[in-house]
Amino acid sequence: MMLADLRQAVIETARKMKEYGLVELAGGTVCAVDKETSLVAITPSGLEYDNMQPEDVCLVDYDLRLVDGRLKPSIASDMFTEIIKARPDVGAVIHTHSSYATAFASLNREIPVITTTQANLVGGTVPVVRPLHPGPHTKEYLANIVKTLGNGKAVNLMCHGPIVVGDDLDDCLAVAVTIESTAAIAIRAAALGNPVCLNQDDTKLAYDYCRRAVGQKKHNERGE
Numbered sequence: 001m002m003l004a005d006l007r008q009a010v011i012e013t014a015r016k017m018k019e020y021g022l023v024e025l026a027g028g029t030v031c032a033v034d035k036e037t038s039l040v041a042i043t044p045s046g047l048e049y050d051n052m053q054p055e056d057v058c059l060v061d062y063d064l065r066l067v068d069g070r071l072k073p074s075i076a077s078d079m080f081t082e083i084i085k086a087r088p089d090v091g092a093v094i095h096t097h098s099s100y101a102t103a104f105a106s107l108n109r110e111i112p113v114i115t116t117t118q119a120n121l122v123g124g125t126v127p128v129v130r131p132l133h134p135g136p137h138t139k140e141y142l143a144n145i146v147k148t149l150g151n152g153k154a155v156n157l158m159c160h161g162p163i164v165v166g167d168d169l170d171d172c173l174a175v176a177v178t179i180e181s182t183a184a185i186a187i188r189a190a191a192l193g194n195p196v197c198l199n200q201d202d203t204k205l206a207y208d209y210c211r212r213a214v215g216q217k218k219h220n221e222r223g224e
């Protein structure tokens, strides 16, 4: 994908994030990696997505040096570049403030695997990144995000909201929507009783099966 196309794809994902009710105003962040140039296309700080143009999307290197763009990148950029450096498999990262998932972050409680959809697309629970971190990011905090994420697909920043990683922007969006709906279902189910949680084996089975069998081409191209 050309860098111009990647910037356009970042905008389209940001707009969908809003359309799906995962963010309000200029909240959240979207970024995608161009593996050939090792550049990251990332949404600018504090700009609403409706009228965003491709040149508004910042291009930075992995150390956050601005390579192209007229605006300041998202203030959360360091969280994403640290993840990208630690996880070469990741092609995109998005951050939302979706309300049910964030309710779990405010309870300091992981989002459980209580739906097969969560198992299929996320492959596990969504752990909370501790501690509460209201100020500029410290090295320790960034390392904590990377450690809590491990090889997983999502973490939930305490009292803040989810960070989701994926093969590409579509993958991230699917995971972000899934964890939000799982969190909503978990809250409804807990109002009626104790929801059934999938165990680790069933979760892994569901995740691997979905990676292998679902979709039209993406996974087949890799021969998986």
Ligand SMILES: [Zn+2]
Binding pocket: 027, 028, 095, 096, 097, 160, 161
């Ligand atoms: Zn945020």
